[in-house]
Amino acid sequence: MMKTDRRQFLANSIAAAGAVAVGSFLNKTFGRDLPGSLINNDFQPPVNMVTEEEFWYWIQQSFTASPNVMNLNNGGVCPQPKVVQDAFEHYNRVSNEGPAYYMWQVVGEGREAVRKDLARLAGCSPEEIAIQRNTTEALETVIFGMNLKKGDEVVLTRQDYPNMINAWKQREKRDGIVLKWINLPQPVEDDDLIVKAYEDAFTSRTKVIEIMHMINWSGQILPARKIARAAHKQGIDVLVDGAHTFAHLDFTIPDLECEYFGTSLHKWLYAPFGTGMLYIKKDKIGEIWPLTAPGEPESDDIRKFEAMGTRSFPAELAIGKAIDFHHMIGSARKENRLNFLRNYWMEKIRDIPKIKFYTSFKPEYACGLGNFAIEGMTPGELQKILFSKYKIFTVPIDWENIYGVRITPNVYTTPADLDYFVEAVKEIAAG
Ligand SMILES: Cc1ncc(COP(=O)(O)O)c(C=O)c1O
Structure with missing residues (x-):
């Protein structure tokens, strides 16, 4: 399709969805159909859409990000598009009409639909999905819920997230389990080396390993399936x-x-703050003790992990809207765009002599998150000047073998934004 035709197509699509109001562009019916429409119309395959700036402009306008501060710390937590904020506020208002009835019985009734939608996105059965408040709760449910006894071993990395490290350490103190640490170079672009680092730590007492699918400090992607296969060969979960x-x-x-x-889910799905998800393979559910006990803690019903009392039902229900929004962009299109944005800024600063990267340029090993340093500056100094002088918000990282500033654009970040960031880095590096 010619560029002008594409523009026309997008304009028609927007008009069809209810004209200028961005909320209408993103309404549910249209949202479910957009990826299909784009493909059926031979509009652009996902890989080409990465630079279709008209499309991304509309995505940008569906967020309410401040134009006064450039947020390049989406690696911490992501904002919600306006439709998700609206859904959350709507469910909250409805709940307040009489919480014991409207929140528990009316709004709360929608949870099973959310579970199904999450399962569809995750590619598994709804019977394997529990709705949680965050990753910490989801993973600590497993860490504390596993039957492990004194002397049982767990393999984890020095690059794991502190909350999970603390949970394992608590079990070490309390139950006498043994933690075996591996330290991964950053970046690392060798699957065999990574798998071997895990394998070298396995013994006959190893019961479970933890894998960071993406290391938050550096954006490093680990070959989770290859590591899992190596673990399973030795009967390790x-x-x-x-x-x-x-x-x-x-x-x-x-x-x-x-x-x-x-x-x-408040990270890359753009669902309300305080939403998360736990997946447990069907045949393992019965073996994990819930953190907050239901009537039958040994049941193999995944809902036993949701017996946590009153929490934000409006937040949980608005997850459905975030899933619609995600389908509208499309998983492949989103991954490609986030990868494009990271490469965009990294490529533009890679030839500056004093720049060092902790993140790979290869799409197998990195996507939206990137970490870099300028020789002679601490991460804190670099972060501070980016914010005070340029109003670019980032995060300094000083963790194990990673010592730089993490940069995380999002689907609402434009190449023009990144050009501004690149110019700032050039000025700073020039002293
Ligand atoms: C790799 C990783 N694991 C776990 C967490 C904890 O997430 P939450 O605070 O949503 O529980 C984070 C948060 O940034 C993270 O980056």
């Missing part, structure tokens, strides 16, 4: 920290061949 990969990379949870997977 696999827990995956998917905080950063769900709705960021285009995959299904069964692709990873893990037993347990936890994620935060």
Whole structure:
């Protein structure tokens, strides 16, 4: 299709969806159909859509990001598009008409539909999905809920997330389990080396390993399935920290061949703050004790992990809207765009002599998150000047072998935004 035709197509699509109001562009019916429409119309395959700026402009306008501060720390937590904010506020208002009835009985009734939608996106059965408040809750449910006894071993990396490290350490102190640490170079672009690092730590007492699907400090993607296969050969279970990969990379949870997977939906799915998800493979559910006890803690009903009392039902229900929004963009299209944006800024600063990267340029090993340093500056100094002088918000990282500033654009970040960031880095590096 010619560029002008494409423009016309997009204009027609927007008009069809209810004209100028962005909320209408993103309404549910249209949202479900857009990826199909784009493909059926031979509009652009996902890989080409990465630079279709008219499309991304509309995506940008569906967020309410401040134009006054450039947020390049989407690796912490992501904002919600306006439709998700609206859905959350709507459910909250309805709940307040009489919470015991409207929140518990009316709004709360929608949870099973959310579970089904999440399962469809995750590529598994709804009977394997529990709705949680965040990755921490999801993964710690497994960490504390596993039957492990004194002397049993767990393999994890020095690059794991602190909350999970603390949970394992608590079990070490309390139950006498043994933690075996591996330290991964950053970046690392050798699957065999990564798998071997895990294998070298396995013993006959190893019961479970934790894999960071994407290391939050550097954006490093680990070959989760290859590591899982190596673990399974020795009868070891696999827990995956998917905080950063769900709705960021285009995959299904069964692709990873893990037993347990936890994620935060307020990260890359753009669902309300305080929403997360736990996946447990069907035949393992009965073996995990819930953190908050239901009537039958040994049941194999995944809902036993949701016996947590009153929490934000409006937030949980608005997850459905975030899933619609995600389908509108499409998983492959989103992954490609996030990868494009990271490469865009990294390529433009890679020839500056004093720049060092902790992140790979290869799409197998990195996507939206990137980490870099300028020789002679601490991460804190670099972060500070980016914010005070340029109003670019980033995060300094000083963790194990990673010592730089993490940059995380999002689907609403434009190449023009990144050009501004690149110019700032050039000025700073020039002193
Ligand atoms: C890799 C990883 N795991 C777990 C978490 C914890 O997420 P939450 O605070 O949503 O529980 C984070 C948060 O940034 C993370 O990056």
